[in-house]
Amino acid sequence: xxxxxxxxxxxxxxxxxxxxxxxxxxxxxxxxxxxxxxxxxxxxxxxxxxxxxxxxxxxxxxxxxxxxxxxxxxxxxxxxxxxxxxxxxxxxxxxxxxxxxxxxxxxxxxxxxxxxxxxxxxxxxxxxxxxxxxxxxxxxxxxxxxxxxxxxxxxxxxxxxxxxxxxxxxxxxxxxxxxxxxxxxxxxxxxxxxxxxxxxxxxxxxxxxxxxxxx
Amino acid sequence: xxxxxxxxxxxxxxxxxxxxxxxxxxxxxxxxxxxxxxxxxxxxxxxxxxxxxxxxxxxxxxxxxxxxxxxxxxxxxxxxxxxxxxxxxxxxxxxxxxxxxxxxxxxxxxxxxxxxxxxxxxxxxxxxxxxxxxxxxxxxxxxxxxxxxxxxxxxxxxxxxxxxxxxxxxxxxxxxxxxxxxxxxxxx
Numbered sequence: 095x096x097x098x099x100x101x102x103x104x105x106x107x108x109x110x111x112x113x114x115x116x117x118x119x120x121x122x123x124x125x126x127x128x129x130x131x132x133x134x135x136x137x138x139x140x141x142x143x144x145x146x147x148x149x150x151x152x153x154x155x156x157x158x159x160x161x162x163x164x165x166x167x168x169x170x171x172x173x174x175x176x177x178x179x180x181x182x183x184x185x186x187x188x189x190x191x192x193x194x195x196x197x198x199x200x201x202x203x204x205x206x207x208x209x210x211x212x213x214x215x216x217x218x219x220x221x222x223x224x225x226x227x228x229x230x231x232x233x234x235x236x237x238x239x240x241x242x243x244x245x246x247x248x249x250x251x252x253x254x255x256x257x258x259x260x261x262x263x264x265x266x267x268x269x270x271x272x273x274x275x276x277x278x279x280x281x282x283x284x285x286x287x288x289x290x291x292x293x294x295x296x297x298x299x300x301x302x303x304x305x306x307x308x309x
Numbered sequence: 310x311x312x313x314x315x316x317x318x319x320x321x322x323x324x325x326x327x328x329x330x331x332x333x334x335x336x337x338x339x340x341x342x343x344x345x346x347x348x349x350x351x352x353x354x355x356x357x358x359x360x361x362x363x364x365x366x367x368x369x370x371x372x373x374x375x376x377x378x379x380x381x382x383x384x385x386x387x388x389x390x391x392x393x394x395x396x397x398x399x400x401x402x403x404x405x406x407x408x409x410x411x412x413x414x415x416x417x418x419x420x421x422x423x424x425x426x427x428x429x430x431x432x433x434x435x436x437x438x439x440x441x442x443x444x445x446x447x448x449x450x451x452x453x454x455x456x457x458x459x460x461x462x463x464x465x466x467x468x469x470x471x472x473x474x475x476x477x478x479x480x481x482x483x484x485x486x487x488x489x490x491x492x493x494x495x496x497x
Binding site: 107114 | 467478
């Protein structure tokens with residue numbers, strides 16, 4: 095009996111050591127993964143209105159009947175986040191809950207709108223019900239998509255409270271959505287631009303120290 | 310009353326912890342001076358002395374845990390940990406959460422991560438230190454007398470090994486948490 099217990103104890107200890115080693119290795123991997131994954135921003139197209147330009151005001155009727163003004167200076171002082179989606183786009187479906195939670199976390203400084211395009215209104219109504227976004231304005235309007243030159247979905251446009259275009263781009267993940275808001279807050283249009291400015295500043299520092307050494 | 314195996318496990322564990330971090334602090338004196346300075350608790354001119362003092366104190370405690378069973382050792386160690394807790398809390402209160410805690414060296418974390426192995430201050434760090442103090446105080450309890458056999462030594466050895474991995478994993482999780490928190494400040 096005692097022998098059995100001793101053996102089982104040893105076996106358990108070995109398993110525990112291996113397991114804790116595994117847990118440690120996993121946490122290490124998460125740490126390394128975090129270091130390796132460079133930030134990725136939304137892909138910004140070169141066509142369409144430019145970031146910083148004042149957007150054109152558009153008056154549109156939402157799917158649920160409400161009339162909304164998009165673009166131009168918003169009366170309620172909120173920024174406008176338009177996510178362009180479509181029932182035929184599989185990625186859009188997974189991105190909608192993410193967009194909802196992200197805008198909620200922005201504590202009421204921006205409103206979320208959905209834009210789409212297509213003939214079959216019934217299909218859009220089912221889509222809205224499916225995604226549980228009845229409380230958000232949903233526009234089926236070709237003009238809206240055209241004015242921001244939306245060519246690929248899911249696409250997002252962020253208009254500041256003053257009516258200027260803050261950022262836009264092709265979005266596939268939460269990180270992309272966040273990059274749009276980040277770009278509005280920081281005033282830097284794209285990640286590429288940010289990296290370039292960082293490189294320039296280190297170059298300058300390097301040149302300065304080189305000049306110091308030669309003098 | 311606690312079993313001698315548990316008592317031995319605690320003693321050896323803390324001995325290892327103190328020796329490793331003491332050596333680490335003394336061998337990276339310059340870097341650790343910067344860390345202590347960033348706490349802004351002792352005047353800058355004292356920092357080099359404080360660093361050497363902490364290093365030697367930790368080494369001494371590490372050796373003492375190995376040699377002696379005295380109740381004073383857990384108590385001294387608890388005092389040292391409480392000083393750390395207070396120092397961290399003061400800086401948390403000041404909002405200086407971005408400084409390096411200087412306590413991330415669990416042997417592994419220090420060796421593997423290069424210069425950017427920074428563990429920032431957080432409430433969970435205070436929690437971790439309170440947990441360690443709790444363990445320390447367990448060692449103050451009187452030890453029951455029992456013959457220690459081969460199996461017990463095996464338990465101690467393997468238990469120590471798994472405790473080491475778990476401690477390292479917990480530290481890694483803490484610094485991962487900080488790194489992820491730095492991604493985007495939602496409340497800001």
